[in-house]
Amino acid sequence: VQLQASGGGLVQTGASLRLSCAGSARFFSSVDLGWFRQAPGKEREFVAAVDWRIVTEYADSVKGRFTISRDNVKNMVYLQMNNLKPEDTAVYYCAGADPTYYTNYVKKLVGDYTTWGQGTQVTVSS
Numbered sequence: 230v231q232l233q234a235s236g237g238g239l240v241q242t243g244a245s246l247r248l249s250c251a252g253s254a255r256f257f258s259s260v261d262l263g264w265f266r267q268a269p270g271k272e273r274e275f276v277a278a279v280d281w282r283i284v285t286e287y288a289d290s291v292k293g294r295f296t297i298s299r300d301n302v303k304n305m306v307y308l309q310m311n312n313l314k315p316e317d318t319a320v321y322y323c324a325g326a327d328p329t330y331y332t333n334y335v336k337k338l339v340g341d342y343t344t345w346g347q348g349t350q351v352t353v354s355s
Contacts, residue, residue: 230252230253230254230257230260230325230328230344231252231253231254231344232250232251232252232323232324232325232344232345232346233250233251233346233347234248234249234250234321234322234323234346234347234348234349235248235249235250235251235349236248236249236349237320237321237349237350237351237352238350238351238352239352239354240313240351240352240353240354241353241354242313242314242315242353242354242355243312243313244313244353245309245310245311245312245313246310246313246351247307247308247309247310248264248307248308248310248321248323248349248351249305249306249307250262250264250305250306250307250308250323250346251304251305252304252305252306252325253304254304254325254328256328257301257304258281258301259281259328260281260325260326260328261278261279261280261281261325261326261328261332261335261336261341261342262278262279262280262297262299262306262323262324262325262326263275263276263277263278263279263323263324263325263326263336263337263341263342264276264277264278264297264306264308264321264322264323264324265321265322265324265339265342266317266319266320266321266322266351267319267320267322267348268318268319268320271319273322273339274288275288275337275338275339276288276291276295276308276321277291277295277296277297277308278297278335278336278337279297279298279299279306279335280335280336281328283299284335285297285335286335286337290316291310291317294310294311294312294313295308295309295310295311296308296309296311297309306323308321308323310351313351313353314353315353315354315355316353317351317353318351318352318353319350319351320348320349320350320351321348321349321350321351322345322346322347322348323345323346324339324342324344324345324346325342325343325344326341326342326343326344327343330343
């Protein structure tokens with residue numbers, strides 16, 4: 230699968246953004262998809278994921294504010310981000326896991342994902 234993220238920008242605290250990630254894969258519906266982010270000087274961290282069963286997981290820091298969703302007809306995955314905070318500032322990456330790597334849990338580790346989009350910058354000003 231190939232992925233391309235978009236939708237980042239500069240917003241104020243409390244604003245909303247929706248990130249989009251377009252995928253190209255014959256078996257897109259079988260791919261576990263995730264969003265990660267990386268702030269300057271920090272390691273890439275898990276934000277949210279939705280697996281092929283449409284089960285979702287979120288980092289504690291974004292629960293209740295962010296929503297991940299997927300559209301298997303359009304080969305898209307989205308991250309709706311509400312009530313943004315300055316600490317959400319980072320480059321956001323969408324990622325896809327190997328569809329043959331089956332697990333009965335939602336993947337949350339960077340190493341679980343084999344394909345990465347190019348990243349989109351989200352900056353939240355205070």
